[in-house]
Amino acid sequence: MKPHVNFRSGVPVYLQIVQQVKAAAAGGALRPGEALPSVRALAEELRINRNTAARAYAELESEGVIETRQGAGCFLKANGVSPLKRAVRSDRLAAELDAVIVQAHHLQVGDDDLKSLLAARLEAFRERQQTRSAD
């Protein structure tokens, strides 16, 4: 878990942290129950304010990704069943995919290329997962 932030990207720093923790959790770089860096430690490493780190963790807790215990720290939650219904989950993904499709159109990437690209990224993702769970 070694996050990095880009202050000039326009994306709020706390959201960048949220994304990276989620990616680390999904990819297996973080294990369920494992402690995350404290808000102060994370803030110092990234040279940001404590509150910015705290806000990222608060957002992660509200999304059910981590659990925070005041005075103790923040810990990655076990992958419980998503509380959202299957249809709702598909809808959310569909909206994101639609945006990608529009983007692909403007970048002039064809349907088949896009499908292949997804398959390739999925494979790379699973490979990274395997690597993490091996050590």
Place this chain on the structure above:
Amino acid sequence: MKPHVNFRSGVPVYLQIVQQVKAAAAGGALRPGEALPSVRALAEELRINRNTAARAYAELESEGVIETRQGAGCFLKANGVSPLKRAVRSDRLAAELDAVIVQAHHLQVGDDDLKSLLAARLEAFRERQQTRSAD
């Protein structure tokens, strides 16, 4: 071209317009060379300020989607060849797809389901395109 904006979504209004114009252009609802609503007309229809509409158009021009001619109006550009190299274009899409994959993981949507979902959205997108180009 009948955009709509959501003031409570948190997404800046001008970016919502940008996204919708891009989607309309990709989907064929707007044809190359076609004139977009004037800054003032769009502002009045959406009940937003001229400057907000102008900002959206400025952003679209900087991305090469439209062409603005002062005194004349804004027009959809012809789908020229993307100036980016194929590898760069794939990289951009890959980054977006990776984010979708992480999201799918947290929503507990499997690889095959995700692939099917992409295929379905692509099909729906092409159907909309067909409909537009028919009238």
Place this chain on the structure above:
DNA sequence: CACAGTGTCCTATGACATTAGGACAGTCAA
């Protein structure tokens, strides 16, 4: 040319998000 339409630029203002520092409260081991 005149004129109505177009996009552009300027300043000011208010609302909100983001970041920041200081103070406070809970946890846990020595």
Place this chain on the structure above:
DNA sequence: TTGACTGTCCTAATGTCATAGGACACTGTG
């Protein structure tokens, strides 16, 4: 209990977004 750690709350500074209105330059038509 003490002390060092943890997360949390409060308030302020800064930046962004949207609004508002005025003024200007350009285009196309008559």
